[in-house]
Amino acid sequence: MLKPAAIVGQVILYGAFAAFIGYFATAPKYRQIPDDSALIKLSISHLGDRQCRKRTPEELAKMPPNMRAPLDCPRERSDINLEADLDGQPVLRTVLHPTGLYKDGVSTVYKRFEVKAGSHQLAVRMNDNLVKPGFNFVKEEAITLQPGQVMVVDFNPDQGGLFFR
Amino acid sequence: MSFHAALRSGVHRVFLRCEEALDAPFGGADNPLRHLGAMGLYLLWVVVGSGLYLYAVLDTGIDAVYSSIGYLSLQQWYLGGILRSLHRYAADGFLLLMLLHLVREWCYGRYYGFRLYSWMTGVPLLWLAYVAGIGGYWIVWDQLAQLSAVATSELLDWLPIFSEASARNFLTPDSISDRFFTMLVFIHLGVPLLLILGLWAHVHRISHVDYLPSKRVMLATMAALLLLALLKPALSNPPANLATVPGELGFDWFILFIHPLADLTSPAVVWSLLFGLTALLFALPVLPHPRPEAVAVVDAANCTGCDRCLADCPYAAISMLPHPRRPGFKLAVVDPDLCAACGICAGSCPSSTPFRRRELLVTGIDMPQQPVNALREELERALASLTGRSRIVVFSCARGADARSLATTDTAVMPLLCTGMLPPSFVEYALRCGADGVLLNTCRSGGCEFRLGERWTNERLQGKREPHLRRSVPASRVQVVGAAGGDASTLADALAEFRNRLDSEVASSDRLQPYLRSASNHA
Numbered sequence: 001m002l003k004p005a006a007i008v009g010q011v012i013l014y015g016a017f018a019a020f021i022g023y024f025a026t027a028p029k030y031r032q033i034p035d036d037s038a039l040i041k042l043s044i045s046h047l048g049d050r051q052c053r054k055r056t057p058e059e060l061a062k063m064p065p066n067m068r069a070p071l072d073c074p075r076e077r078s079d080i081n082l083e084a085d086l087d088g089q090p091v092l093r094t095v096l097h098p099t100g101l102y103k104d105g106v107s108t109v110y111k112r113f114e115v116k117a118g119s120h121q122l123a124v125r126m127n128d129n130l131v132k133p134g135f136n137f138v139k140e141e142a143i144t145l146q147p148g149q150v151m152v153v154d155f156n157p158d159q160g161g162l163f164f165r
Numbered sequence: 166m167s168f169h170a171a172l173r174s175g176v177h178r179v180f181l182r183c184e185e186a187l188d189a190p191f192g193g194a195d196n197p198l199r200h201l202g203a204m205g206l207y208l209l210w211v212v213v214g215s216g217l218y219l220y221a222v223l224d225t226g227i228d229a230v231y232s233s234i235g236y237l238s239l240q241q242w243y244l245g246g247i248l249r250s251l252h253r254y255a256a257d258g259f260l261l262l263m264l265l266h267l268v269r270e271w272c273y274g275r276y277y278g279f280r281l282y283s284w285m286t287g288v289p290l291l292w293l294a295y296v297a298g299i300g301g302y303w304i305v306w307d308q309l310a311q312l313s314a315v316a317t318s319e320l321l322d323w324l325p326i327f328s329e330a331s332a333r334n335f336l337t338p339d340s341i342s343d344r345f346f347t348m349l350v351f352i353h354l355g356v357p358l359l360l361i362l363g364l365w366a367h368v369h370r371i372s373h374v375d376y377l378p379s380k381r382v383m384l385a386t387m388a389a390l391l392l393l394a395l396l397k398p399a400l401s402n403p404p405a406n407l408a409t410v411p412g413e414l415g416f417d418w419f420i421l422f423i424h425p426l427a428d429l430t431s432p433a434v435v436w437s438l439l440f441g442l443t444a445l446l447f448a449l450p451v452l453p454h455p456r457p458e459a460v461a462v463v464d465a466a467n468c469t470g471c472d473r474c475l476a477d478c479p480y481a482a483i484s485m486l487p488h489p490r491r492p493g494f495k496l497a498v499v500d501p502d503l504c505a506a507c508g509i510c511a512g513s514c515p516s517s518t519p520f521r522r523r524e525l526l527v528t529g530i531d532m533p534q535q536p537v538n539a540l541r542e543e544l545e546r547a548l549a550s551l552t553g554r555s556r557i558v559v560f561s562c563a564r565g566a567d568a569r570s571l572a573t574t575d576t577a578v579m580p581l582l583c584t585g586m587l588p589p590s591f592v593e594y595a596l597r598c599g600a601d602g603v604l605l606n607t608c609r610s611g612g613c614e615f616r617l618g619e620r621w622t623n624e625r626l627q628g629k630r631e632p633h634l635r636r637s638v639p640a641s642r643v644q645v646v647g648a649a650g651g652d653a654s655t656l657a658d659a660l661a662e663f664r665n666r667l668d669s670e671v672a673s674s675d676r677l678q679p680y681l682r683s684a685s686n687h688a
């Protein structure tokens with residue numbers, strides 16, 4: 001038979017166990033970003049262009065007549081050059097490499113930037129064929145971000161290339 | 166002393182103090198710190214039971230599940246709401262107890278030798294428990310689920326496992342479909358099933374497993390969790406919206422602590438910590454540790470194949486095979502990898518009785534470092550040298566309170582590997598060969614290094630387990646004291662009290678008939 005002091009002790013300790021679980025199951029509260037901030041998620045998954053080379057007449061002459069394709073397009077995909085500026089300041093300068101053993105898969109990037117809510121100037125430039133100089137996709141726009149908003153920068157060639165959402 | 170040994174020793178001292186402090190209100194059998202594994206398993210069954218109800222009644226689909234679980238919490242609070250809260254709080258409790266169990270086994274040095282298998286099979290369970298827990302939060306698909314899902318995918322993307330960033334699945338609200346919910350259900354059902362399978366493997370090489378704590382502990386724990394569920398029911402946050410970042414949220418630090426840690430540091434730091442800790446846990450058994458003691462040895466000529474050692478071995482180290490020379494008989498066989506060298510098998514062997522007249526007492530199963538014959542010889546020598554009004558023999562567990570300082574002219578101290586290795590007939594033998602009383606110093610209740618030594622000792626003395634102490638032995642001349650390493654004064658006090666009692670009864674008529682082995686007809 002338990003003594004009264006033992007019963008009281010057990011009640012206190014079981015109560016402390018429950019209180020410990022109850023407290024740390026919900027507290028302290030957590031906020032991932034400050035309440036006056038927003039997120040820009042730059043996420044692109046894209047197949048780089050194939051880096052084709054025009055065969056010379058001599059090369060073509062050496063090939064069987066039925067295989068004289070004018071362009072030599074290897075399986076590998078081009079690296080992708082990607083840049084992003086926020087309010088005129090560079091926030092990303094990177095080269096994305098194609099995935100896969102034969103470098104023939106998509107190039108992919110996922111970055112998130114925590115920025116103060118409000119108006120910003122965002123510019124994103126991409127070149128998916130490094131044989132050609134410069135950037136073949138450019139998107140620059142003034143954006144207004146609400147506190148807690150998530151703005152996505154993505155790429156879809158069917159939607160005209162780079163887009164903000 | 167290495168840093169690891171010093172750290173382990175320090176934590177061990179703290180843990181032991183806490184355990185012994187809880188003995189006062191709970192007693193050994195109900196002390197939660199002495200039954201962390203069983204407590205954890207109990208909470209896991211609460212999680213499974215409440216989860217089955219939730220799974221049965223929740224609507225499937227990523228939006229429907231949010232509304233239906235909201236209905237449970239608010240409209241059906243008296244059943245579904247309470248079960249949901251129980252599910253969450255029991256899961257938190259399970260993870261907490263699991264970590265405490267890990268720390269306890271580590272600081273007690275229970276990760277090498279015959280415990281290697283349990284240690285190695287326990288480490289992956291940590292990962293499974295956390296994966297199941299994190300996946301459970303996603304199912305609700307509220308803002309906390311969104312935060313966890315996005316943060317987890319960002320963490321996973323640091324590893325070179327996906328060709329495309331998995332966080333892209335959570336870019337915009339229309340990225341999520343009901344197929345995501347189906348995947349979550351698979352994760353949240355499949356991983357716990359793996360966890361249960363892993364737990365089965367974890368305790369596979371242990372016999373007499375405490376699958377559940379005592380009824381009193383179960384009822385009290387359930388009452389505490391129910392009270393918590395009523396006072397602070399688990400509720401959903403606002404629904405997930407991937408177009409926004411969740412604001413301030415009530416956060417489950419038991420399960421989701423990894424996300425703030427990743428935000429505070431980086432995925433590289435988090436993975437380094439997780440993989441590093443896991444590798445360290447796996448590597449612990451190869452760090453320097455005490456050499457294993459000699460394991461039990463079977464003597465085929467004296468083994469009767471009675472199964473008692475098989476029944477009493479705490480670590481399933483004994484199996485019975487057909488006797489090679491006696492058709493129809495069985496023979497005990499010891500697996501050296503599993504043997505804990507506790508000697509409990511020697512204590513259970515009916516051939517270990519000291520009343521056998523043979524000069525060399527060879528028993529069926531024995532410990533090379535403390536054979537039964539040596540124990541009998543030592544006892545006979547000690548009894549012959551005892552003088553005084555009340556001569557007491559103290560059989561003391563080497564891992565319990567240090568009894569050596571109690572040895573005097575009227576007190577003989579016989580250290581044992583574990584009190585479970587003492588055949589009860591030795592108690593009667595001591596009383597019939599000159600002792601006025603026998604005191605057995607076991608570990609505290611529930612605190613036996615070999616799990617069952619203290620329990621078997623008490624059951625054998627009480628006649629509840631074979632081999633039992635004969636009823637003709639007067640109970641007043643036998644005293645059992647549970648005194649752990651730090652309880653030397655408790656043991657000394659108990660001995661003094663026992664002596665006082667014997668002094669007042671020494672002339673009484675319950676003295677057993679003297680026994681002289683050399684003149685006996687016993688074989």
